[in-house]
Amino acid sequence: MERESVAPGACYFYYPRLVCVVGVRDEARGTVNFAPVAWASPLSSDPPLFGVCLSPATHSHHLVLRTGEFTVSFLDRSQAELAQSLGRLSGRDVDKVAALGLALDLPESLETPSLAAAYVSAECLLRERHHLGDQTLFVGEVQVVHARAGVFDNEGVLRSDVLSPLLYLGSRRYVTVDATTVTQVEVPA
Amino acid sequence: MERESVAPGACYFYYPRLVCVVGVRDEARGTVNFAPVAWASPLSSDPPLFGVCLSPATHSHHLVLRTGEFTVSFLDRSQAELAQSLGRLSGRDVDKVAALGLALDLPESLETPSLAAAYVSAECLLRERHHLGDQTLFVGEVQVVHARAGVFDNEGVLRSDVLSPLLYLGSRRYVTVDATTVTQVEVPA
Numbered sequence: 250m251e252r253e254s255v256a257p258g259a260c261y262f263y264y265p266r267l268v269c270v271v272g273v274r275d276e277a278r279g280t281v282n283f284a285p286v287a288w289a290s291p292l293s294s295d296p297p298l299f300g301v302c303l304s305p306a307t308h309s310h311h312l313v314l315r316t317g318e319f320t321v322s323f324l325d326r327s328q329a330e331l332a333q334s335l336g337r338l339s340g341r342d343v344d345k346v347a348a349l350g351l352a353l354d355l356p357e358s359l360e361t362p363s364l365a366a367a368y369v370s371a372e373c374l375l376r377e378r379h380h381l382g383d384q385t386l387f388v389g390e391v392q393v394v395h396a397r398a399g400v401f402d403n404e405g406v407l408r409s410d411v412l413s414p415l416l417y418l419g420s421r422r423y424v425t426v427d428a429t430t431v432t433q434v435e436v437p438a
Numbered sequence: 439m440e441r442e443s444v445a446p447g448a449c450y451f452y453y454p455r456l457v458c459v460v461g462v463r464d465e466a467r468g469t470v471n472f473a474p475v476a477w478a479s480p481l482s483s484d485p486p487l488f489g490v491c492l493s494p495a496t497h498s499h500h501l502v503l504r505t506g507e508f509t510v511s512f513l514d515r516s517q518a519e520l521a522q523s524l525g526r527l528s529g530r531d532v533d534k535v536a537a538l539g540l541a542l543d544l545p546e547s548l549e550t551p552s553l554a555a556a557y558v559s560a561e562c563l564l565r566e567r568h569h570l571g572d573q574t575l576f577v578g579e580v581q582v583v584h585a586r587a588g589v590f591d592n593e594g595v596l597r598s599d600v601l602s603p604l605l606y607l608g609s610r611r612y613v614t615v616d617a618t619t620v621t622q623v624e625v626p627a
Contacts, residue, residue: 251587252543253585254546254582254584255582255584256582257486257581257583258483260558260583260590261590262512262558262560262590265605265615266455288479288480289479290455292491293572293573294572294573297447300570300575330625333623333624371446379568381577382485386481393443393445394444396442396449401444404608404609406608406611418596418598419595420622422622423623424620424621426615427616430613431613434518434610
């Protein structure tokens with residue numbers, strides 16, 4: 250390709266990515282802190298591991314170390330402003346649940362609620378953490394997934410004709426998918 | 439929300455995700471092996487770290503351990519069949535570059551080519567690896583990014599009006615973004 254070479258920090262080559270809201274109990278304040286991250290990924294099928302990156306400077310980082318668990322909640326495209334607000338506020342200063350009037354879904358397997366506004370969420374038990382550069386990768390074992398009825402098909406695939414997931418593009422910009430472009434690819438054996 | 443509880447393995451809650459094609463030199467065969475992964479994430483800004491998950495059963499896993507580096511190449515929506523073919527073939531049996539007639543971009547900083555068909559690629563030097571469940575997370579330090587001219591704006595954000603990135607939905611299904619939905623969110627200070 251005709252291409253330009255750019256420094257790693259000057260190009261968000263890895264976006265768009267799903268907005269993943271990490272929830273952690275703040276026992277001292279009797280609330281739950283929610284922080285959006287885009288640097289998150291499944292890490293293993295068996296056991297089912299999901300990893301989220303948090304900066305050691307964040308309140309969430311401190312809380313995960315205390316409680317040993319977290320939830321991940323995924324939003325739809327109408328909730329970009331909520332995601333941006335959750336990222337802008339710090340749980341060190343503000344109870345985001347109270348400040349933003351967040352409704353919670355109670356956990357089933359662990360003790361940390363997720364966002365009721367989420368179309369899908371998962372409860373994760375902290376198994377490992379790895380310090381990687383300026384972030385910590387928290388590795389959670391997924392205990393159970395909670396999905397809004399009708400949003401995933403019988404193969405477990407997101408029905409983008411029903412639900413438009415919120416993706417982050419970089420620089421406070423968000424986008425969603427185009428459901429009309431879904432294609433199933435079959436290649437010769 | 440009105441929700442259903444499902445087992446982690448029964449719901450692809452973490453999709454859609456960008457298709458990331460990992461390239462690794464196969465020195466014994468004098469070729470480069472390319473394998474698509476969706477389980478990949480930035481891990482740190484400073485230093486710029488990018489992680490990709492590979493199963494120990496894969497040929498790519500074996501090769502990364504030998505060469506200590508890899509490239510990541512990102513495709514557009516027209517290349518879903520290429521991604522699926524790269525995933526279906528094993529580099530243990532087949533030289534995918536020859537079998538699929540792949541054009542390569544030569545590296546600039548390291549020694550591993552990327553896919554010429556990519557709209558953006560990055561050269562990564564292996565820094566760490568972590569065994570996590572049934573996968574290994576290979577952590578690469580991004581040395582340089584190569585972007586097709588005009589695809590990223592002057593803030594380094596993907597121009598989805600110009601380029602439709604290939605995202606994986608699960609179960610051999612792919613999708614892209616809807617450029618008309620890009621929104622920039624400003625929230626009160």
